[in-house]
Amino acid sequence: MYDRILVALDDSASAQMALGEAVRLAKESRGVVYGVSVVDRGRWPGEVSARFEFEPEPSAASNAATHIFDEANALFRDSGVSGKTRAIDAYGESVPEVIARAAEECDADIIVMGTHGRRGASRFMLGSVAESLVRASQRPVLLVRHHGHGSGAQTASQA
Template sequence: MYDRILVALDDSASAQMALGEAVRLAKLSRGVVYALSVVDRGRWPAEATARYDFEPEPSAASNAATRIFDEANALFRESGVSGKTRAIDAYGETVPEVLARAAEECDADIIVMGTHGRRGAQRFFLGSVAESLVRSSQRPVLLVRHDGSGDAQAKA
């Protein structure tokens, strides 16, 4: 059913719920979970880093990704699920663009993603990565909504 499950991770409760849902799907289908975190380190021109021979310092986002992946790998082991983790630098792309491209690259059967379920002015001003991904992805997207109570609500 779902051989390759891509789950988008960030440092949020809804992403943790999405990871749990991805692991449950993988256990049912004996699939592989690809846990992905998009890191935006800012825009460093390639010629600048090559000319001065340095790497930008790890950002708070990349440090968070390391912690998130440690937790994901622990969950994979505990659940007996095969999983892989990967951080991808955005390099000027939007998060939905990076996620859609990554889903194509790993030939994901489904993308699982957490959402806050914002409405009204909050959604207008903050935008919705999940909504943008649903609209642009060629793959099925399962949204796991965090309603603030700790209960997950899955929406296909």
């Protein structure tokens, strides 16, 4: 089924739901979850590592990623799922492009990502990272929709 599952992580409720779905898929298929958080520190590119590890740096973005990874790693451990986490600096590149490239690097069978499910003007004004990822990726994308305020979640169709 899915041997390598990449999940996009940030500090949102929809990302937490996507992480849960990625872990569920990994448990069913005995796969590995690759949790990726894209940060932008505004620096010029140096050497970009393709390894899945995180080396903390003193910044707000790094602190946020560390907290996100602590939660993800705890869920991996508690669920008995193999998982790895990685922070990637965007260096000015779009988040969907960075996620799509990370999926290629780890040869992901599927990308799981949370979405807020915005419609109309709010979606137009804010853009849709999820929609852009579906367009940018050569891999299947499973969107996990969060409706907010405790109204539950809905898993969208695989793109």
